[in-house]
Amino acid sequence: MDDIIKTENLSKHYGDVNAVSNMSLNVRKGEIYGFLGLNGAGKTTTIRMLLGMIRPTSGIAFINGKRVYADNIELWKNVGSLVEIPYSYPNLTVRENLDITRRLRFIPDKSLIDKVIDKLQLGSYSNRKAKNLSLGNAQRLGLAKALIHNPDILILDEPTNGLDPAGIYEIREMLSDLAINHGVTIFISSHILGEISRFATRIGIIHEGKLIQEVDTNKLDKLCRKRLLVNAKNTKEALSILIQNGYTVSKTTNDIIEIKDEDTIRNPDTIATIMVNAGCPPTLLQVEEEDLESYFLRTIGMNGGVK
Amino acid sequence: MKNIFATFIAECMKLRGSRIFWITILIFLFIPFMMGLLFFVQKHPEISAKLGMIGTKATMLRLGKADWSAYLEFLIQGMAGIGLLGFGFVTSWVFGREYSDRTLKDILALPVSRSFIVLSKFIVIVIWCILLILVFFTCGLIFGKIIGIPGWSNEIIFQYAQTYIVTSFLTLLLCTPVAFFASYGRGYLLPMGFVILTLLMANFTGLVGLGPYFPWAIPGIYSAPAGTEGMQLFIGSYIILAFTSVLGFAGTIAWWRFADQH
Numbered sequence: 001m002d003d004i005i006k007t008e009n010l011s012k013h014y015g016d017v018n019a020v021s022n023m024s025l026n027v028r029k030g031e032i033y034g035f036l037g038l039n040g041a042g043k044t045t046t047i048r049m050l051l052g053m054i055r056p057t058s059g060i061a062f063i064n065g066k067r068v069y070a071d072n073i074e075l076w077k078n079v080g081s082l083v084e085i086p087y088s089y090p091n092l093t094v095r096e097n098l099d100i101t102r103r104l105r106f107i108p109d110k111s112l113i114d115k116v117i118d119k120l121q122l123g124s125y126s127n128r129k130a131k132n133l134s135l136g137n138a139q140r141l142g143l144a145k146a147l148i149h150n151p152d153i154l155i156l157d158e159p160t161n162g163l164d165p166a167g168i169y170e171i172r173e174m175l176s177d178l179a180i181n182h183g184v185t186i187f188i189s190s191h192i193l194g195e196i197s198r199f200a201t202r203i204g205i206i207h208e209g210k211l212i213q214e215v216d217t218n219k220l221d222k223l224c225r226k227r228l229l230v231n232a233k234n235t236k237e238a239l240s241i242l243i244q245n246g247y248t249v250s251k252t253t254n255d256i257i258e259i260k261d262e263d264t265i266r267n268p269d270t271i272a273t274i275m276v277n278a279g280c281p282p283t284l285l286q287v288e289e290e291d292l293e294s295y296f297l298r299t300i301g302m303n304g305g306v307k
Numbered sequence: 308m309k310n311i312f313a314t315f316i317a318e319c320m321k322l323r324g325s326r327i328f329w330i331t332i333l334i335f336l337f338i339p340f341m342m343g344l345l346f347f348v349q350k351h352p353e354i355s356a357k358l359g360m361i362g363t364k365a366t367m368l369r370l371g372k373a374d375w376s377a378y379l380e381f382l383i384q385g386m387a388g389i390g391l392l393g394f395g396f397v398t399s400w401v402f403g404r405e406y407s408d409r410t411l412k413d414i415l416a417l418p419v420s421r422s423f424i425v426l427s428k429f430i431v432i433v434i435w436c437i438l439l440i441l442v443f444f445t446c447g448l449i450f451g452k453i454i455g456i457p458g459w460s461n462e463i464i465f466q467y468a469q470t471y472i473v474t475s476f477l478t479l480l481l482c483t484p485v486a487f488f489a490s491y492g493r494g495y496l497l498p499m500g501f502v503i504l505t506l507l508m509a510n511f512t513g514l515v516g517l518g519p520y521f522p523w524a525i526p527g528i529y530s531a532p533a534g535t536e537g538m539q540l541f542i543g544s545y546i547i548l549a550f551t552s553v554l555g556f557a558g559t560i561a562w563w564r565f566a567d568q569h
Contacts, residue, residue, distance in 0.1 A: 048567075054568065054569070073419060076416045089408060091323070091324035092321070096320060104418075
């Protein structure tokens, strides 16, 4: 049984609003599944259904082959979770907050508190009250609560929110290590494709409650569009030379010539040779790849953030 | 057993560092002091005129004979009202804080049943309120001694202590619907509004003679001196109160187990 997390036509409707519609996805063992979507796309609702906090209107969710529902408490022994912005008991210290989680998880070994504090570099804050933590450290405490029992499955909702770049890098490395070296299955939501693509092995894109694409991260660059940008001192002449040579060209808003043909993009030197021989050498010859955010916006049917 | 032990200890830990616990203790110390003061003023009409508002209020109360029986009756009736408000506040806080501190989502996907978490919260509320009950009565007795109320006898104290305990217990039973409203309303506002409404309704139903049928008026009626007109309870009154309590408890458990937790 390879599917650690699986949903079958999972849906949640609030009256006429379809927060999540017929979501069917599966996450295999040791996989880091990036769950990508804009704010309000249905990521948190899906995560809450995966964690038994919300009952689906229809459909089923499974974790480790067992059906998810509120009373199936055995499920959560091997699951660590973080939902939205983590909050802790404000008047308790980091250590006391972790001790509550330890007790509610029936972990007799108190040393796990120190281990997770070290792992998340919360040592200097261990006796600080949660209400006095910065957003980044509150996020670390949330992650510590999710990791204290060394779970086999992690379900994390935007875990790098509020972290500085060094913190984001550190958490990314830690999660990668857990997946690669310890076989932990990670389901992680985000709204930033550039960030999630750095360590997720597979990405599911959700938009308006629907899973619209699943893609292996190593195939992502093949899906991003490329174009060859060409310019010369005399753009008009360059344009006519390229058209005469049978190229399909267009102009960008910056008055630069754009070629989208894949063969040409793979052989930009041919263009250079043609233009030099025609007495109009290029001043710009650049293969430009669509960045991941543009790809994401294009996939969900938005252009530059505007529908 | 390990479920209830773990959740109970966790609930007790959540009280650590909280000022609310000590504030409620202080309030339940202060109120019998004020009641003792009123009684003292009423006992000494010669100083009542000098004390302005307090004096007027004490005179208006017409507490009857200034002896231990009248004083203890006064304390017990005080508990019926203050208990409703105080125990309601404690319950609102214990349940409502998980929503207002937004910590609820962290205790839902754990290998411990939500029913045990709810049960532990109720146990904490009961222990907390029993402390308040003891503080209130003990302070009442101490202030009574200090102001020199005449007619102390162990029999009288024992007899009124029994009435006090039953009144407090009946009031405590009514905290379960407050827990439901704290969970349903996801915070403090709705349960506190509900507590205030029940307090007003308890007075109103008491006035129009429907008190024995209204759960929140029943502890007050029980605390009233025997023979007070319109203040007689019947078996059904206790059944109504018990049913309300069970309904609140079951409703809270059901809400935690079956409702969508956002």
